[in-house]
């Protein structure tokens with residue numbers, strides 16, 4: 592009888608926002624699209640309130656990635672165990 596190989600648990604991926612502050616120019620498209628995740632700081636730059644994107648907001652998050660004129664806004668797909 593062969594030893595059983597452990598089964599891998601399937602985990603749902605999670606989607607996390609990343610903003611590169613070194614290139615962001617504060618246009619604010621991302622904040623307009625994702626007000627539940629982002630807000631403006633006192634200088635008009637985006638501030639992350641919640642890094643994890645809810646599934647229902649994923650389409651908006653990817654739209655923000657496309658609209659960011661400085662390519663500063665990204666969504667990283669990660670396995671939940673990587674967090």
Ligand code: SF4
Pocket residue numbers: 610614615616617618619620621622636637658659660661662663664
């Ligand atoms: S859309 Fe891009 S450049 Fe504009 S505030 Fe968001 S991250 Fe910054």
